[in-house]
Amino acid sequence: xxxxxxxxxxxxxxxxxxxxxxxxxxxxxxxxxxxxxxxxxxxxxxxxxxxxxxxxxxxxxxxxxxxxxxxxxxxxxxxxxxxxxxxxxxxxxxxxxxxxxxxxxxxxxxxxxxxxxxxxxxxxxxxxxxxxxxxxxxxxxxxxxxxxxxxxxxxxxxxxxxxxxxxxxxxxxxxxxxxxxx
Numbered sequence: 001x002x003x004x005x006x007x008x009x010x011x012x013x014x015x016x017x018x019x020x021x022x023x024x025x026x027x028x029x030x031x032x033x034x035x036x037x038x039x040x041x042x043x044x045x046x047x048x049x050x051x052x053x054x055x056x057x058x059x060x061x062x063x064x065x066x067x068x069x070x071x072x073x074x075x076x077x078x079x080x081x082x083x084x085x086x087x088x089x090x091x092x093x094x095x096x097x098x099x100x101x102x103x104x105x106x107x108x109x110x111x112x113x114x115x116x117x118x119x120x121x122x123x124x125x126x127x128x129x130x131x132x133x134x135x136x137x138x139x140x141x142x143x144x145x146x147x148x149x150x151x152x153x154x155x156x157x158x159x160x161x162x163x164x165x166x167x168x169x170x171x172x173x174x175x176x177x178x179x180x181x182x
Contacts, residue, residue, distance in 0.1 A: 036075065140168075
């Protein structure tokens with residue numbers, strides 16, 4: 001899905017990675033032995049331990065910068081397993097919200113285009129976002145998503161907005177389960 005992400009959303013994503021980095025900074029030596037991250041991240045975690053105040057915050061931001069260059073799935077799984085961290089579920093929620101909003105925005109734009117061309121807007125509108133979601137997440141309910149987005153665009157009823165979120169979140173959760181079993 002090639003969608004432009006707002007600066008505010010980019011900042012929120014970076015803040016979530018910083019929160020994860022702050023959790024990693026509190027790992028013990030035993031936890032660090034089992035940590036799945038790279039040696040560079042491990043060294044940075046060790047260097048953060050003795051710092052206080054502003055220097056610690058600065059180094060956590062540096063650790064977050066290093067973490068952005070790698071896949072964080074294993075790190076999230078490790079934190080969830082070892083520390084009971086909610087970072088993975090929070091990330092999943094935000095991804096589902098982003099997918100829902102992308103589908104809704106696309107549906108509203110297509111509805112507006114049909115209105116300008118004085119055509120009837122059908123639930124089967126061409127949707128690159130839904131097609132990409134279906135390719136990326138095999139359990140994505142395309143028909144349910146199209147219907148919920150269509151109903152929301154026509155009525156602005158929040159029930160359909162929440163239904164689309166549930167569809168997106170269910171697909172992401174099934175993908176996460178499949179990834180863990182593999």
